[in-house]
Amino acid sequence: MKKLHRRVAASAAALLLFAGLLRPAMAADTTEQQLQENLNAASEAYEQAAEEQEALENQVNETEEQIGSLEGRADEIAAQLQSVYSLLQQAQTELDAATGEAEAAAAALTAKQAEYDAQLDQAREQLRAMQKLQNSGGIALLSQATNLFQLLTYAHALDDIAAHNTALLEQLDAEAQALSARRQEAEAAAARAEEARNALQTQQQALDATRSELANALQQANANLTQQQAEAEAAAQITEERRRAYQQATAELDRYARAQNEKYTAPDLYCSLDFGSALAPGASISCNYGDPDGIDGSHHNGTDFPAAGGTPIYAVADGVVSAARAMNSYGNCVQISHGTADDGNNYASLYAHMASIAVSEGQTVTKGQVIGYVGNTGDVVGANGGYHLHLELRINGSRTDAMRYIPH
Structure with missing residues (x-):
């Protein structure tokens, strides 16, 4: 705008010089003074209007840049939210799977414990029966033996029964321990999946809040842009009107200067x-x-x-x-x-x-x-x-x- 002011002033000065062509230095007459005052006023009004228009157009440009930045940020948040949604679904799937695994392991452990308890009860009954045989019933059993083999293997049979019960109980106990470890691992996995899901839900809430803030900011920026564009258009009309007024004042002084030049040309x-x-x-x-x-x-x-x-x-x-x-x-x-x-x-x-x-x-x-x-x-x-x-x-x-x- 400083350049605009210089060029307006230069144009006005040139017209005054032209008005002085081929005549001696003298005070400008009333007509020349009035025309020059009109031109100065028109140039100042034009300059002011152009500066105001430029300021408003700068505001429009800044707001458009702000909107572009906000829209870009909103796109980034939307992409992040989409990623979080996918991760949440994955975390929920993992949580459901781990929870199901833990529940299945717990049910299997309960069943294995019942099997162990039943086998233990059976072993106890057999043990009590063997003790009774050893105390009194063993002689009756031996008397019923029909051959030497039965007499010789009686003790081994009792030992085999005891060994079988012991091995079976040990196997059931090992299986129960494995099921317990499996349940603990599944529960730990479920806890991790739940923690991950909760963290993602917190992140989602923060992103939703940011998206809402950006939406509000975009709405306000677009409202500002609409108002600024209207003001800039109105300012452009004013600038154009003052430009025409400036050109008219310039033309009037130019016509006067040409007339004066014709008077004083040798x-x-x-x-x-x-x-x-x-x-x-x-x-x-x-x-x-x-x-x-x-x-x-x-x-x-x-x-x-x-x-x-x-x-x-x-x-x-x-x-x-x-x-x-x-x-x-x-x-x-x-x-x-x-x-x-x-x-x-x-x-x-x-x-x-x-x-x-x-x-x-x-x-x-x-x-x-x-x-x-x-x-x-x-x-x-x-x-x-x-x-x-x-x-x-x-x-x-x-x-x-x-x-x-x-x-x-």
Whole structure:
């Protein structure tokens, strides 16, 4: 926006200089003052509206970036939630399986314990029967033996029964211990699965809360964006209205300046179109005529030559100094009317941002005469303090590309 202000001021200054072509320095008349005041007011209003529009558009851009960031974060949370959902299902499946395994092991252990208890009761009955035989019934049994083998194997039979019961009980006990270990492992697995599920549920709750917060923030941001876009559109309309008002004020002052120029143009001043350089030959150019840096996207109205401060500036052709004074954004400025050429057109040149002026208004100058020195007065930007010559060439009051006529 600072560039916009400089270019508006430069345009206004140029019109005033044009109004002074080929007439001696004098106080601006009432009409010129009023037109200039109108232009200044229009340029300030346009600048203010453009700044407000830019600020609102920046807000819109920032809000759009915020919405994009929130939407990206919401997508991340949704992906995380989907992953947690899958992990929760897996954890629940593992918990159900481990719980089922623990319950099955517990049921098997209960059944094995019942089998063990039944076998133990049977063994006890057999033991009591063997004790009774040993105490009294053994003699009766021996008396009933029909052969020597029965007599000899009686004791072994009792031992076999005892050994069988002992082995069976030991086997049942081992199986019960294995089932108990299996149950403990299943219960531990179920506990781990439940802990994992609980942790995932906690994570899910946190993600759900974050998703809800993001949804609220997105809703508010979209509401803000709608309002900001409406304000930016309204500001753009205001800016356009003030731009047209500025252009109208510029046109009015331009018409007045052209009328004044026609009054004060010397009819016998002749321009040979034999132009010379404004600086020493070989000067470089930092900004060409037509480069995009002017107001409202328009082009640069002159040609800029960077040079050291104090470098002499020369008149590009014979003529009369129509302006030699400080002028707003142009700083110290000289304007020379070169008269009318054979093509019927009137030519004038302008030199801006001088450190000092070496001629006066109304003075006749010749091609190559020193008219001032390079400086950085007025509104300047750039490296090395902004020292440069801003050169313009006008044909019938309209700016044109000086490099089409002036060597450098």
